Amino acid sequence: MHSYLTTLKPFGDEEETQSRTILWGIKSPSTLTATLLTTDDTIENSSLSAAVHSMGEYKQSLKMVVPLLRTASRLTTASASSSASFLIRRNVSTSGGGGNIPHIPVIRTLPQLRRWRQEARERKLEVGVVPTMGALHEGHLNLVRASMAGNPLTVMTLFVNPMQFAPTEDLSSYPRQLERDLSLLSTLLTTPSSSSSSSYSSPTPTRSLRGLGISEHESFRPPTPVANAAVESPLVVFAPSPEVMYPLKGELQDLGRHKGVRVDVKGWGEVMEGSSRPQFFKGVATVCTKLFNAVEPDHAYFGQKDIQQALLLKILVQDLLLSHPTSSNLHILPTTRASSGLALSSRNAYLSPPELVVAPVLHRALSSAVDLYTTSASPVDEEDGITGEDLISIATRTILDEQQRLLSAPEAEGGGVELRLDYIEVFDKHTFEPVRGKVEKGREMVIAGAVWVGTTRLIDNLLIGWEVN
Known part of the structure; x- marks a missing residue:
């Protein structure tokens, strides 16, 4: 079952009415239902439900649901505690579908x-x-x-x-x-908790029904199918x-x-x-x-x-x-990231179970460089300041150590997996220039790398001195 859900303001004085929810969806057979709901999604009055079975004429047959819109407005204005929602469901099955x-x-x-x-x-x-x-x-x-x-x-x-x-x-x-x-x-x-049909809440701001061609004196006209209907999603x-x-x-x-x-x-x-x-x-x-x-x-x-x-x-x-x-x-x-630290990637699907054991090594390598910077970075004018080469070296060493481990490791621990280093680089965030020599504290950098695990190329990076927005 496929559905669109849109939150709208009904016709009438905005100060006297509260938002409504119009849900449309598609299911077979061609059935249109309209139901007035309260704010807690319970049916306010079953007599306010209506079913329309003529999908070929649904634009005309939808006129019958306009009284429900008016009822929703009256219910809301009559009592501040009885805020109502109005749901229109138009259901159509899709090929290969199944399930809600x-x-x-x-x-x-x-x-x-x-x-x-x-x-x-x-x-x-x-x-x-x-x-x-x-x-x-x-x-x-x-x-x-x-x-x-x-x-x-x-x-x-x-x-x-x-x-x-x-x-x-x-x-x-x-x-x-x-x-x-x-x-x-x-x-x-998201699916409303007490609704048995499939639906979702739209983050679309509340807006006037008149903007969708609805007023107290007009018949309800749903958005045009295909591309325009998608705006309701x-x-x-x-x-x-x-x-x-x-x-x-x-x-x-x-x-x-x-x-x-x-x-x-x-x-x-x-x-x-x-x-x-x-x-x-x-x-x-x-x-x-x-x-x-x-x-x-x-x-x-x-x-x-x-x-x-x-x-x-x-x-x-x-x-x-x-x-x-x-x-x-x-x-x-x-x-x-996965719990192992491995960056999620579509190409991870190429990895075999032993390769998945090895793949997080790139993140460990980059993390070792960040840890070195965090604990050792000094102002550039100090003799023992950390260098870009230091960061690359410690990350590279982590990869090389893993290569050695794999030579004697059992298969369950990645043994037999080929691990190759493509590159490790530290670069300036703004210029992409490689960072060489002593590093000023607070400089905005990226340490990035790529490795081959078997026949799959993986990339990763960590930020130094800044965060993404």
């Missing part, structure tokens, strides 16, 4: 997305965006939670971007799990095809043969991850510029795990004079 799962609208084309965005703009509803490549995990969900807490509407983008994968990288094997991802996202939509998914994102088509992975526009943040995109993966940030900068242009978000949300990417995108939106989002509205949230 809140519906998350999926938008696949630019015209649909732009109609949705225009309606959000007309309603003065701010939009947050969470760009992802799918294969969601708890870290992604935390980004969505942050966006939903800060914006009435959130767009999660699910797009495996070919341009950021070199021809030798894992584009073809990267997990694509749309149904699983939608199921995970549905867990973010606080969370939508934009899952475009490569043809939508790259309308010129052509070669995307081999940038030497690529024809078309691409965005390159020179000076920031060639170091660390950019050095190990020369194509990566060109693809990231290009696709995120496209997504920002398509969604026009007021706020964007990225995870600290990809800190170089997030900081680079802040530079991008500032240098390209983008207003949706601005650099200050591009938010970076802390890395979500």
Whole structure:
């Protein structure tokens, strides 16, 4: 069962009425129900429920529920203690469905997305965006939670971007799990405790029914299906095809043969991850510029795990004079970790059980460097001040020690797993320049690294002297 829930103000004097809740959802057979509820979600009066069975004519048949709206207004104004909610449920089954799962609208084309965005703009509803490549995990969900807490509407983008994968990288094997991802996202939509049907509460601010075409003298008109109906959901998914994102088509992975526009943040995109993966940030900068242009978000949300990417995108939106989002509205949230310290990543799915035992070593290595800095950092003019090289050295030593341990460890403890160091680097937060020599106390830095565990490349980082917002 799929549902949309929107909190609205009814017609009438705002000082005399309280907010209502209009819930719409979809279930088979085509049935429309309207129920007046009290604030504690108990049925105020069963005679106020109505069922409509003609979905083909639902716009006309919805006229019969207008008296329920008026009743809701009278109940609320009659007694301050009997605040009422009005729920409209329109239920339709979906293919491959089953179970009571809140519906998350999926938008696949630019015209649909732009109609949705225009309606959000007309309603003065701010939009947050969470760009992802799918294969969601708890870290992604935390980004969505942050966006939903800060914006009435959130767009999660699910797009495996070919341009950021070199021809030798894992584009073809990267997990694509749309149904699983939608199921995970549905867990973010809260269900009223005493309601037996699936529904979710919207963070959308209260607004006038007249804004949705309802008044005491007008019939109730639900939002138009497809893209416009999605505005009633606080969370939508934009899952475009490569043809939508790259309308010129052509070669995307081999940038030497690529024809078309691409965005390159020179000076920031060639170091660390950019050095190990020369194509990566060109693809990231290009696709995120496209997504920002398509969604026009007021706020964007990225995870600290990809800190170089997030900081680079802040530079991008500032240098390209983008207003949706601005650099200050591009938010970076802390890395979500497993209990072992391993940073959550979609690529963790590639790891075997023994490799999962070994994978947290990168976090331990970076933590050892931060601990050294915290206990030993001194002003630059002191003879024994800590250096950037010291931080790299202690982190590298942790990786090398783990390599030695694996040579004789049993399989249950990671024995037989190949561990290779790609890089450990300390860089300045603002310039991306490597930090060398003695380090001033309070300098804002990042220590980052990448390792290969078996055939899986993992990245991680920790912050020194600052925190993400």
